[in-house]
Amino acid sequence: MMQKLEPLRADFPALSRTVRGGKPLIYLDNASTTQRPTSVVDAVSRYYTHYNSNIHRAVYEVAEEATEAYESARDVLARMVGVGDRRELVFVRGTTEAINLVASSWGRANVSEGDIIVTTEYEHHSNIVPWQLLAEERGARVEYVGVDDDGVLDLGDLGRFLDTGRVRMVAFSMVSNVLGTISDTARIVSMSKKAGARVLVDGAQAVPHMPVDIPSIGCDFFAFSGHKMLGPTGIGALWARRDLLEGMAPFHGGGDMIREVKKEGSTWNDLPYKFEAGTPDIAGAIGLGEAARYLAGVGLGSVRRHEEEITAHALDLLAGVPGLVVYGPRDPARQGGVISFNFADVHPHDVAQIMDSEGLAVRSGHHCAQVLMDRLGVAATTRASFYLYNTDAEAEALVASLKKVAGIFKV
Amino acid sequence: MSADIYHEMIVDYSRNPLNFGRLEDPHATFHDSNPLCGDSIGIDLRVEDGSVSGITFHGKGCAICMACSSVLTEMAKGKTVEEVRRIGKDDVLGELGLEHLQAVRIKCALLSLKVLKSALYGYIAEKGGDTGSLKEDAAGLY
Numbered sequence: 001m002m003q004k005l006e007p008l009r010a011d012f013p014a015l016s017r018t019v020r021g022g023k024p025l026i027y028l029d030n031a032s033t034t035q036r037p038t039s040v041v042d043a044v045s046r047y048y049t050h051y052n053s054n055i056h057r058a059v060y061e062v063a064e065e066a067t068e069a070y071e072s073a074r075d076v077l078a079r080m081v082g083v084g085d086r087r088e089l090v091f092v093r094g095t096t097e098a099i100n101l102v103a104s105s106w107g108r109a110n111v112s113e114g115d116i117i118v119t120t121e122y123e124h125h126s127n128i129v130p131w132q133l134l135a136e137e138r139g140a141r142v143e144y145v146g147v148d149d150d151g152v153l154d155l156g157d158l159g160r161f162l163d164t165g166r167v168r169m170v171a172f173s174m175v176s177n178v179l180g181t182i183s184d185t186a187r188i189v190s191m192s193k194k195a196g197a198r199v200l201v202d203g204a205q206a207v208p209h210m211p212v213d214i215p216s217i218g219c220d221f222f223a224f225s226g227h228k229m230l231g232p233t234g235i236g237a238l239w240a241r242r243d244l245l246e247g248m249a250p251f252h253g254g255g256d257m258i259r260e261v262k263k264e265g266s267t268w269n270d271l272p273y274k275f276e277a278g279t280p281d282i283a284g285a286i287g288l289g290e291a292a293r294y295l296a297g298v299g300l301g302s303v304r305r306h307e308e309e310i311t312a313h314a315l316d317l318l319a320g321v322p323g324l325v326v327y328g329p330r331d332p333a334r335q336g337g338v339i340s341f342n343f344a345d346v347h348p349h350d351v352a353q354i355m356d357s358e359g360l361a362v363r364s365g366h367h368c369a370q371v372l373m374d375r376l377g378v379a380a381t382t383r384a385s386f387y388l389y390n391t392d393a394e395a396e397a398l399v400a401s402l403k404k405v406a407g408i409f410k411v
Numbered sequence: 412m413s414a415d416i417y418h419e420m421i422v423d424y425s426r427n428p429l430n431f432g433r434l435e436d437p438h439a440t441f442h443d444s445n446p447l448c449g450d451s452i453g454i455d456l457r458v459e460d461g462s463v464s465g466i467t468f469h470g471k472g473c474a475i476c477m478a479c480s481s482v483l484t485e486m487a488k489g490k491t492v493e494e495v496r497r498i499g500k501d502d503v504l505g506e507l508g509l510e511h512l513q514a515v516r517i518k519c520a521l522l523s524l525k526v527l528k529s530a531l532y533g534y535i536a537e538k539g540g541d542t543g544s545l546k547e548d549a550a551g552l553y
Contacts, residue, residue: 346474347474347476348473350417353416353516354417356414357415358414365448366448366449373449379450379471404414408422
């Protein structure tokens with residue numbers, strides 16, 4: 001069938017290493033972080049070895065090169081996600097920092113006592129805790145859109161919350177990091193906007209895996225991370241509408257984000273620099289730009305099709321394993337390349353450890369989604385998550401390794 | 412270190428843990444969890460005439476956690492408070508042949524020991540006794 005993308009594997013040196021005494025590494029923890037292609041590593045390395053310098057101010061040649069590389073990384077990234085106005089794309093450390101920025105800079109000025117912030121039961125902690133902190137500070141409360149037994153958001157809940165007229169913010173993930181569920185983003189945005197709420201979309205599990213055109217979503221804020229899309233760790237981006245960013249107070253104060261600093265007070269730099277205080281992760285941004293270039297070269301549509309096929313194959317095989325419970329939609333058309341499961345009464349840590357002995361890197365635990373674990377009534381799950389370089393054979397190895405688990409635990 | 416750790420005894424204890432449940436009228440109870448993995452263990456303790464006359468554990472955890480909790484509670488039963496406070500991590504790991512357990516799983520193996528030391532600390536402190544380094548011992552396990 002597919003495997004058209006298999007030649008890409010050569011771009012990822014880590015994929016050809018062995019683990020645990022000679023087993024080929026089968027990397028299935030892409031929802032956590034992805035591997036990096038040589039081109040990304042080289043771009044980071046080239047900055048440090050050839051034009052290492054700070055950006056934006058110095059007049060010498062290498063500083064000019066660094067500034068140019070940093071800013072063109074922003075442009076490449078903006079193009080990949082459909083952003084036409086580069087001032088609306090702020091480099092941050094990652095999705096977590098992006099959401100904290102919004103909760104702090106926008107939230108403190110716009111959320112008051114008795115207001116409601118809506119998130120969902122399948123959010124990552126990074127899209128729950130910043131809102132809880134804000135709610136506590138402002139005397140507001142956080143409400144959670146429920147998840148049904150197929151791992152799909154119950155938008156009836158959203159409607160009921162919006163009907164109170166007190167919802168200021170609706171924050172949700174475009175794709176669940178545990179269940180893989182693809183949210184009905186268009187409907188959530190239109191319901192929320194109609195009710196006068198602001199909308200933040202957590203795109204950490206979407207941008208790396210499918211075509212995303214941020215402005216056409218109609219949301220107010222959109223956050224994503226570099227390391228989940230072949231880029232370096234410690235770099236990501238926040239997109240927000242320009243009028244919102246202009247009206248918001250700075251998040252961090254310091255160098256680069258100011259226009260003028262006087263004893264009496266300061267004025268702020270233009271967008272996006274107003275939100276990029278201090279020397280940023282220059283190498284990281286350059287690496288992220290290279291990752292965006294790489295993904296654009298492959299085509300996000302191809303990435304999505306590849307993952308859909310491999311997920312379909314894995315779900316088919318897993319359906320034939322007695323004692324296996326798969327959470328979420330179990331429908332490749334309605335989910336990303338993420339499959340969470342439990343196997344009989346074997347604890348996910350034990351499942352993951354036995355899989356590790358077969359060279360499989362899968363994740364076990366609560367995946368930073370304890371609210372969802374409570375909803376599912378489990379302490380943890382095992383999660384396999386695919387990316388463009390995974391193969392059908394690797395999905396088969398995942399399923400085959402369950403036999404070893406069954407043997408050891410006499411399932 | 413990989414799947415070899417899952418020998419018969421560990422698998423058996425994970426299915427049929429020893430001393431699993433709650434005690435009536437415990438003299439000390441303590442509960443703790445590992446935030447990253449969700450293992451969650453509580454220990455109930457009864458002490459009579461300076462010795463552990465009853466000990467059970469409850470909660471949930473992986474096979475390593477359940478097996479270690481089983482052997483630890485078995486080990487502590489009948490021992491004097493002084494003897495129990497001296498139980499160290501090597502005693503628990505050695506009992507199950509887990510001396511070379513990888514770092515990321517150590518917390519699964521030693522959670523119950525941490526809980527036991529904390530329960531003992533609570534018991535001794537309440538009696539006004541000398542808790543010595545129990546608190547630091549518990550915190551320093553992993």
